[in-house]
Amino acid sequence: xxxxxxxxxxxxxxxxxxxxxxxxxxxxxxxxxxxxxxxxxxxxxxxxxxxxxxxxxxxxxxxxxxxxxxxxxxxxxxxxxxxxxxxxxxxxxxxxxxxxxxxxxxxxxxxxxxxxxxxxxxxxxxxxxxxxxxxxxxxxxxxxxxxxxxxxxxxxxxxxxxxxxxxxxxxxxx
Amino acid sequence: xxxxxxxxxxxxxxxxxxxxxxxxxxxxxxxxxxxxxxxxxxxxxxxxxxxxxxxxxxxxxxxxxxxxxxxxxxxxxxxxxxxxxxxxxxxxxxxxxxxxxxxxxxxxxxxxxxxxxxxxxxxxxxxxxxxxxxxxxxxxxxxxxxxxxxxxxxxxxxxxxxxxxxxxxxxxxxxxxxxx
Numbered sequence: 001x002x003x004x005x006x007x008x009x010x011x012x013x014x015x016x017x018x019x020x021x022x023x024x025x026x027x028x029x030x031x032x033x034x035x036x037x038x039x040x041x042x043x044x045x046x047x048x049x050x051x052x053x054x055x056x057x058x059x060x061x062x063x064x065x066x067x068x069x070x071x072x073x074x075x076x077x078x079x080x081x082x083x084x085x086x087x088x089x090x091x092x093x094x095x096x097x098x099x100x101x102x103x104x105x106x107x108x109x110x111x112x113x114x115x116x117x118x119x120x121x122x123x124x125x126x127x128x129x130x131x132x133x134x135x136x137x138x139x140x141x142x143x144x145x146x147x148x149x150x151x152x153x154x155x156x157x158x159x160x161x162x163x164x165x166x167x168x169x170x171x172x173x174x
Numbered sequence: 175x176x177x178x179x180x181x182x183x184x185x186x187x188x189x190x191x192x193x194x195x196x197x198x199x200x201x202x203x204x205x206x207x208x209x210x211x212x213x214x215x216x217x218x219x220x221x222x223x224x225x226x227x228x229x230x231x232x233x234x235x236x237x238x239x240x241x242x243x244x245x246x247x248x249x250x251x252x253x254x255x256x257x258x259x260x261x262x263x264x265x266x267x268x269x270x271x272x273x274x275x276x277x278x279x280x281x282x283x284x285x286x287x288x289x290x291x292x293x294x295x296x297x298x299x300x301x302x303x304x305x306x307x308x309x310x311x312x313x314x315x316x317x318x319x320x321x322x323x324x325x326x327x328x329x330x331x332x333x334x335x336x337x338x339x340x341x342x343x344x345x346x347x348x349x350x351x352x353x354x
Contacts (some may be wrong), residue, residue: 058237152238159240162340164339
């Protein structure tokens, strides 16, 4: 018995649900600032080298951060601040151990305060894709080897486009 | 997808539609956050009230944190009926008078910190109000200097109750301000 387009409801409710959803979707396309709901974790990829991460969606973090190893700045100076505008090459690895190399321009150096004191991190512009949409954002580079989630999505990527629902998750790393 | 999921999708879509309509009028208040299905849209920063004392504190809404936490000014462990209790105080930003609390310690949470030693922190249950919803949830206690904001609202409060929109701030009104 093949039932196409079943919503898993009683057959009579199925049709009704479709009509309601269709009406709501039509309503949504006419509003300028409808936002999509994203969970506490989401499968997000760096579209350029094409690597997917199970990312932690963190409204407590201002800026998005990605796992970066073996950072090399071409013609780099020892003071990070002097390297803004230069190209950086680094390796990134997802939670499955897949690796990609990325070369991109350093657009800033971020001062990050944490329990150990002050830390300076390179900031680059990367395009991050989720489902059918992609969006560029500033991302800081950090060695996240000790952390479960190799990509942390901060408020700068969520802003204007997403609402976070922690009842939803696309996976959990213990 | 289950029926429950679809109901949620429907509610979410209707929530977004109505919140978008309200955003155009430039208003942000409790009235703008529909209670449909019990989901309320809150911002990246909110005011949280500790019930019983009516202490109203600034809170960072943090989907990256599992357990919520509370910054305290002083603490003293003691025993009551053979159980571990804690007396601690919280100072409101506007007043000099610290408010004292006594709570049984439910457990100790090990807080892992990158590049630093793990820390043991006491966990107590607190009754809080966020928007018009009152909840009793576990809070990890830490020295106030640890945080930029006195309260950190994690997923144990958000779950099943709130959606977070980082483009909003302080969407809830104080008690008494609600009726306009």
